[in-house]
Every structure is written in C-alpha cells, then in structure tokens.
Amino acid sequence: MNVVICVKQIPDPAAPGELDPNTNNLKRDSKLIMDDSDSYGVEMGLQLAESSGGGEVTLVSMAPNSETSGLRTALAMGAGKALLISDEALAGSDALSTAKVLAATIKKAQPDLIIAATESSDGYTGTTPVQLAEILGLPAVTFAKKISVEGSSIKVERQTEAGYDEVSCPLPAVVTVTAGVVEPRYPNFKGIMAAKSKPVEEFKVSDLGLSADEVGNTGARQVVFEVIAAEARQAGEKIVDEGEAHKDIISFLEKLKLI
Amino acid sequence: MSISKIWVLAETADSKPTSITLELLTFARGLNATVEAIGWGEGAESAAAEIGNFGATAFNVVTDVNDSLPGVPVAGAIANAVSSGNGPDLLLIGATYDGRDIAARLSAKLNLPVLTNVTGLEQSGEGIIAHHSIFGGTQIAKTKFTTDSTPQIFVVRAKTFTAEAAGGAAATVNTLTAGDLGAVNAAKIVSRHVEERSGPKLDEADVVVSGGRGLSDKANYSLIEELAKLLKGAPGASRAIVDAGWVPYSYQVGQTGKTVKPTVYLACGISGATQHLVGMKNAKNIIAINKDPEAPIFSVADLGIVGDAQKVLPKLIEELKARA
Numbered sequence: 001m002n003v004v005i006c007v008k009q010i011p012d013p014a015a016p017g018e019l020d021p022n023t024n025n026l027k028r029d030s031k032l033i034m035d036d037s038d039s040y041g042v043e044m045g046l047q048l049a050e051s052s053g054g055g056e057v058t059l060v061s062m063a064p065n066s067e068t069s070g071l072r073t074a075l076a077m078g079a080g081k082a083l084l085i086s087d088e089a090l091a092g093s094d095a096l097s098t099a100k101v102l103a104a105t106i107k108k109a110q111p112d113l114i115i116a117a118t119e120s121s122d123g124y125t126g127t128t129p130v131q132l133a134e135i136l137g138l139p140a141v142t143f144a145k146k147i148s149v150e151g152s153s154i155k156v157e158r159q160t161e162a163g164y165d166e167v168s169c170p171l172p173a174v175v176t177v178t179a180g181v182v183e184p185r186y187p188n189f190k191g192i193m194a195a196k197s198k199p200v201e202e203f204k205v206s207d208l209g210l211s212a213d214e215v216g217n218t219g220a221r222q223v224v225f226e227v228i229a230a231e232a233r234q235a236g237e238k239i240v241d242e243g244e245a246h247k248d249i250i251s252f253l254e255k256l257k258l259i
Numbered sequence: 260m261s262i263s264k265i266w267v268l269a270e271t272a273d274s275k276p277t278s279i280t281l282e283l284l285t286f287a288r289g290l291n292a293t294v295e296a297i298g299w300g301e302g303a304e305s306a307a308a309e310i311g312n313f314g315a316t317a318f319n320v321v322t323d324v325n326d327s328l329p330g331v332p333v334a335g336a337i338a339n340a341v342s343s344g345n346g347p348d349l350l351l352i353g354a355t356y357d358g359r360d361i362a363a364r365l366s367a368k369l370n371l372p373v374l375t376n377v378t379g380l381e382q383s384g385e386g387i388i389a390h391h392s393i394f395g396g397t398q399i400a401k402t403k404f405t406t407d408s409t410p411q412i413f414v415v416r417a418k419t420f421t422a423e424a425a426g427g428a429a430a431t432v433n434t435l436t437a438g439d440l441g442a443v444n445a446a447k448i449v450s451r452h453v454e455e456r457s458g459p460k461l462d463e464a465d466v467v468v469s470g471g472r473g474l475s476d477k478a479n480y481s482l483i484e485e486l487a488k489l490l491k492g493a494p495g496a497s498r499a500i501v502d503a504g505w506v507p508y509s510y511q512v513g514q515t516g517k518t519v520k521p522t523v524y525l526a527c528g529i530s531g532a533t534q535h536l537v538g539m540k541n542a543k544n545i546i547a548i549n550k551d552p553e554a555p556i557f558s559v560a561d562l563g564i565v566g567d568a569q570k571v572l573p574k575l576i577e578e579l580k581a582r583a
Binding site for chain 1: 373393396405565575
C-alpha cells in the first residue's frame, strides 16, 4: 500500500509568532521545523504501510525557500522520499490554494491512502485535507483516533462529540489523524544518516498545471486587513501554597456561589 | 455586497439544536436578512420549534445523508441549492467535527474561499468582517473576503456569540437532497459509540477543570475528573497531555482544540502556552495552580496558586467532599 503523508514545516512554535507588517501574512522566513501535529500522521502512515506488507511512504510538503529540515525529520523516522513544492508565487496562499497545490502534487504519487493532521499548529485553518480530498475526488475520514487496513478499505474510529463512530471507507481515501493517538518514534542515528540521502523532488507551481493567479495572495481571495490589540486581562491575586491554598480556592468558588 | 439570505448550519443532538447552532442563529437574526437553518438527519424536524424560537424562518433538512459521514452529502445539498439559485449569500458554520468537514467540502466544490476559527463577526459597509484571535489571544486579526462570489463561508468557534431566544414561531421544514455523489461519498458509518461522560459538555459547562503536564503522570488526571464531577463541571486538557495520549483530542482546550467560556476555569499544572490561552482566556474567572511562579497562565488568572497541583487538588477534593 502506498501512503502519502502531508507534512507542514512551520516556524518553531516555541518562538513567538510574527506577522509581516506589509502583508499581515505569518512570517515564515526563519528556519522551519516539522509541525508536531504531523508526527502522529507520519507514525500512523509508517505503521500502516508496514502492517499491510510494505509500500512506498511519500511525504508531500509546501514550504518557502526550498525548506527541507522538517521533511528530513520525517524521512529520518522512516518515510522513503519527499515531494516538495516551493515557489515564491505561493506566498500568502490560503487553505484552498494550498489544497490545490498539494492535490496536484499528490496525484504524481498515486497513493492508496493520504494522511494529514486535523490542523496545523501555526495557521490551524483545519480545512486543507478535506479540500484536497474533494479536489482529488476522494472520500475523507476526519478526526481519526484509530485506523486499520482491511483489504482495499480502511476502518476508522472517528472522534465525535459523544464518543466515536466506526467508519468504513474504500481506498484510495484521505484520513486526518488527531494528536496523541500513536506514539511517534524518535529517529535513531541510522535513520538520521539515511534521511540525508533520501530523495526530495522539488516542484514549481508551473510544474503542477496550476496558474499563478490560483495561488499566493491573489488566489487567496481573502485578506487580513487589520490587526488590533485584544482587550488585555488583568492578573489577580497570586498566593504561594504553604499547604492551605486549597482554602483560597474554596472561598473563591463560594463567592461565585458555585459551592 | 448585500446579504439577503443567511443559512446557519443547524446541528442537533438528541433532536435538539446544539448550543453553537443557537449562538449562530442569534447573531444571524441581527443582520436584517432572511435567516434559515440547514441541517440533516432523521428526527431533525423535531428541532424546528427551537430553531424558529432562535430566529430562523425555515429549516432546510437534507434527507439523504443516511449512514454517510455528513460532510459530503450536506455540502452536496448546499451546492445543489447554490447552483439552482436558491442558495444563501452567507453561510455560518460552527467549528465542530462535522461543521469543518462540510465547510471544507463546500469550499473546494464551489471553488470558494472559507474563513475559519472566527471569534467575532461584524457587518460593515463593505460586507462581513471576521475577527480571529491570534497569538494567545493578545491580538485580533480582522479579515474579509476579496471576492463577491457567494455564499461567503465562515466557520465560527463556539462561544463567539451568546444565544438568546427571539420567541419566533417554529421554522417551516423544507427538504433538500444531495443526490448521487459517487466516490467522494463512500465513507460510511458502521456503528456509533457513545462514551459515557457524566456531567456537562466541555464547551457548555459552567465550570471547567483542566489538567496539564504539571500533573506528572496520566494516572493523576483522575484528580481532574474527580474535581470536575464535584463542581458539576467538565474535565479539559492542555495540548501537551493530549499529544502525550493521556486523554483524547475531544478534551483539548485551546487553539487547535475547543474554546470554552465558563464561569470559572481551573487550570491545574498548565503553564499557559499561547496555544492554550486562546481557548480559555475569555472565561469569566480563572484559577490557576502551577509550580512555576513565572508561568504565563498567572498573567490571566484571577486567583493564582503557586504550588503543586498534585498536592493542592487532593486537599481541595477532600474539602469539597466533606461539604457535600
């Protein structure tokens, strides 16, 4: 079974985010790393490919400046190769344009299963995987807690408000994976070394049969036109616990008539 | 552009509209346009009275969802309405599991942009402006569409608006169909599993007790559940412990999780990363327990306890039990 895993390379979430003052786009010009949210999909993809008797595991990523450091992390975990789309024309792309780019690239890999996170940690729009499923004409099962392959279909436990639904879906299909459902492996030394020589094929927008006005700021058809400060919240009382602080919580809750 | 017809995605649970549905209807009816709801499923009609009470004149029910995941057929039925000229100018969708599926499917199907994670909407001379809470809720980004194509699709986070009944008559029920959608509609629900979770839902609870890494161990999360139960609240979690697999994604409060706005929010062993603050900063009252006196959570807490949640929580639980 061939698996494609969508990987987003994002600015380090530990560093404070910043908007470009001219475009109000999130600045993505620093070194990028693999979004932690994608590590679950990578692990899931590797496990499913292994358990179904092998197959290619291909990463797909769209990133500025031919960035590969996040891809190398996923290659070190065990993915076989990566397809990277990097083009100045893509700056400012919205979720739908991103989905068009990823869909056109994924077609080249002809996968049986496409895995993505439910949303990225930086933009967290959360629509790209299902948009790309629609563009590819594929079914999607979102918010997966568990996936198993059964012949030419998958069985998925999908998160719901009340619990979960067991969903059956024929392949090829798109699945989004929720965080924490598998334990991502740490790349070992051998994996890290091997990742350095694994193929990363790079594409431009023109290689994908897309026109430049479908992507980037023009293709987005939406704009951040203003950024204002939110109403700040004032910090209240701070108490150091010396064994009795629970009483302060009790009296706080009493004042609110909650107990 | 002028807006003359609004559709609000109406989700139902136990034949009642969900709270996000009522919040969106309340906002929509203030916009001087025809407000209708769009929903699906057997028994959805029984929600028509409540949907009308919150301001919708009609409830359009998609009747052929059957055992499909709703995203594809509901988006398909909306697209059918749009192509026959009966679609809305504005479509308001709650940021729920199915709402997000429907918005994304429809966006790609109609080749229309979508604005998500909306935490405020306002009407201006140039159309609808959306607010998005960014960088831990310290800033608000204002966005708008630059195309006149309709419907304009907004995916709105829970608790953005306060639901208030309008006292309207029951909504007239119309039926819509998706028709045969082919391969995209192949994901089918085989069985539904309800996980027993006593107490209120996380995003509707008056009290939310959340735990984070400071609890040290998965087993200590039981303290959070016990305290939540004693306070008739809901247990929540930081992203860190969801990522670690201690609790499912549905417990997560924050940017990539749920937005909550309870009367009181107790953050136990949560440092208060921007990721988390976005989801709970608008709670009416915040109590935080954390060992690190410099933890960012204290900058938003009305009552901050510098201490070990693993020591404070058992005493708090004991005291509350003694009073019960």
